[in-house]
Amino acid sequence: MDNIEQNNFRDSIATIDEQGKRNFIYPQKPKGRYTNYRTYVSWGLLAALFASPFIKINGNQFLLFNIIDRKFNIFGQPFWPQDFYLLVLSLLVSVVFIILFTVIFGRIFCGWMCPQTIFMEMVFRKIEYWIEGDRTKQIKLDKQDWNAEKIRKKVIKWTLFALVSFMIANAFLAYFIGGDILIDHITDGPMAHLDTFLKLLVFTAVFYFVFAWFREQVCIIACPYGRLQGVLLDNKSIVVAYDHKRGEKRHKLRKKEDRTEKEYGDCIDCKQCVHVCPTGIDIRNGTQLECVNCTACIDACDEIMDKVGFDRGLIRYASENNIENGEKFSYNARIISYTIVLTLLFSFFVTLLFLRNDIQANILHLPGQLYQTEGEVVSNVYTFKLINKTNDEYDNIEMKLMSHEGKIEVVGGQLMIPKGGLYQGTLFIKIDKKNLKASKEQIKIGIYSNGELVEETSTNFSSPMQVN
Numbered sequence: 001m002d003n004i005e006q007n008n009f010r011d012s013i014a015t016i017d018e019q020g021k022r023n024f025i026y027p028q029k030p031k032g033r034y035t036n037y038r039t040y041v042s043w044g045l046l047a048a049l050f051a052s053p054f055i056k057i058n059g060n061q062f063l064l065f066n067i068i069d070r071k072f073n074i075f076g077q078p079f080w081p082q083d084f085y086l087l088v089l090s091l092l093v094s095v096v097f098i099i100l101f102t103v104i105f106g107r108i109f110c111g112w113m114c115p116q117t118i119f120m121e122m123v124f125r126k127i128e129y130w131i132e133g134d135r136t137k138q139i140k141l142d143k144q145d146w147n148a149e150k151i152r153k154k155v156i157k158w159t160l161f162a163l164v165s166f167m168i169a170n171a172f173l174a175y176f177i178g179g180d181i182l183i184d185h186i187t188d189g190p191m192a193h194l195d196t197f198l199k200l201l202v203f204t205a206v207f208y209f210v211f212a213w214f215r216e217q218v219c220i221i222a223c224p225y226g227r228l229q230g231v232l233l234d235n236k237s238i239v240v241a242y243d244h245k246r247g248e249k250r251h252k253l254r255k256k257e258d259r260t261e262k263e264y265g266d267c268i269d270c271k272q273c274v275h276v277c278p279t280g281i282d283i284r285n286g287t288q289l290e291c292v293n294c295t296a297c298i299d300a301c302d303e304i305m306d307k308v309g310f311d312r313g314l315i316r317y318a319s320e321n322n323i324e325n326g327e328k329f330s331y332n333a334r335i336i337s338y339t340i341v342l343t344l345l346f347s348f349f350v351t352l353l354f355l356r357n358d359i360q361a362n363i364l365h366l367p368g369q370l371y372q373t374e375g376e377v378v379s380n381v382y383t384f385k386l387i388n389k390t391n392d393e394y395d396n397i398e399m400k401l402m403s404h405e406g407k408i409e410v411v412g413g414q415l416m417i418p419k420g421g422l423y424q425g426t427l428f429i430k431i432d433k434k435n436l437k438a439s440k441e442q443i444k445i446g447i448y449s450n451g452e453l454v455e456e457t458s459t460n461f462s463s464p465m466q467v468n
Contacts, residue, residue: 013220013290014280024142025216027125028135028275032299041112042122049115053174053182059391059419065175071420077353078389078420082360089349096345098225100338102232104329106239106287110225111294116210116218121278121294123164124211131157135275161212162204169203216279219292226289233287235320236332240293242273242284242315243323250284253308266310273297273315283315359394359417360387361447361457366426371462378463379430386424386447388417394449399427402456403444406431429461436463 017023055062057076064073072079072087079087101109110117131153132138141150174182177196190197210218219226233239247267267284274282276297279290283297301315321327331339363384372379388394397415399408411426429443440462447455 014277015217015220023280025278025280026135026138027278027280027296028272028300029125029129030276030294030296030299032302034295034299038112038295039122042118045113045115045118046122050171053171053179061179063175064178066177068176078391080360080387080389082387083356083389086349086352086356089345089352093342093345093349096338096342099232100335100342102229103234103237103335103338106233106237106293107226107229107291108293110219110223110292114219114292116223117278117292117294119168119207120211120215124161125278127160127164128157131160158212162208165207165211166200166204168207169200172203173200216290220279220290226292230289234332234334235324236327236329238317238319238322238329239287240283240291240295240298240315241287241318241320241323242267243313243318244284245323247284247314266305266314268304268308270304272300272304276300287320356389357455358388358390358392359447359449359455360389361385361445361455362387363427363445363457363459365460365462371464373433373464374430376433377430378433378436378461379428380461382427382429382459384425384427385422386415386417387422388419391419393417393419394454396450397423398448398451400446400448401429401431401443402446403442403458404431404461405435408445431461431463433463436461439463 012018015023015025052063053061060073060076060078062073062076064071066072070081072083074087074090098109128138132141141153144150170182170186173196182196185193185196214222244265247265249264250267250269251264253268271282273284274280274297276299277283278294278296279292281288281290283291295317298315298317302312305312305314319327319329322329361384363382366381366383369381384399386397394417397417399410401408407430409428409430411428415423415425417423429445431443440460442458443461444456444458446453447457
């Protein structure tokens, strides 16, 4: 019967009770060295999250993902739809990096860097602790009848949750419409930009739902990363682990009890590791998909070990091989393979990034139009599009043939490409028949600004069949 009870975690999760209903988690407020480290990391990430939409590099927003207007900035570098391959490659590099990181360190990204965990544990739960108290007080407050105290605390908490959710919604919206535009809309007032205000309300409602009610269920149910780690982890991966060889057999510690003969393990079954867990698991049951490697259980266990006079590290960062056989971490074939793939992908991405031109030119033959002849000169009409990927204005634009002798006539004359903009128009290319060898040839065109070559492109040129 004891074995059945101890293994119930294998076919159920902590957030669901025996009747299949939601079991709300009341984690105890963590404290300790790892909690302090996570707090410092969270401060930095939160500052970066709220500041990035308003930081500019060379006039470009640091991070921008304006899908509607198809404008993207990554680390201050503008990207156009024509650069979509770079975005895909950057996402691929990120995925491989996360896979490699998971293979080595498990789900540490979830506990230390994931926005869901940071907001939940470092913002909303701290508000909850401040207003309602620690675990025991929260449980008592939720069980008691509605009275003046309960109404006051709940209303204050829910109001603060809504305000924080609204702030987060503003920050996230700034990534999609631009920080400057968001500030302008706020300055003008909600009624002047009702669509933006409605988007903010929708974002706020989503964040409020997630952090006030859905909470840890995001990590357990909605996030696919927890399932992914089960495929990626092996017995050499470093995760938050319980040293069962040292801790078992569990036994409550009694006063003046002598454990020198090691009849029992170091685990005194205080359940502090369970009480502090934000997903409600018992880490002593082994690695579980609900574990986000937040290290709260390590801090809680170390504090108890200090109090009872045992060595720290009963729960620690370790691999299964380290606990079972005392093996130290070593690079295996899978880690080396992932590392090589990541290095190659990253090198390829950086190379493409540096080779990307500031000006992109697309010149296409006007559909339905055949070539025209004027004596010995053959003329073709084209549409062109010049895209400026920089924050500088390009003026005095000229187009010249680089592969053939001939001339290019642009309809409208002088060209100028605005910063971060594009110029579209029509042009004629004229080449003497004697300089042509086939009915269709590829010609090379140079784009010059103030006499300096800024881009090269090519297109096809049609002409009458040459007869020798």
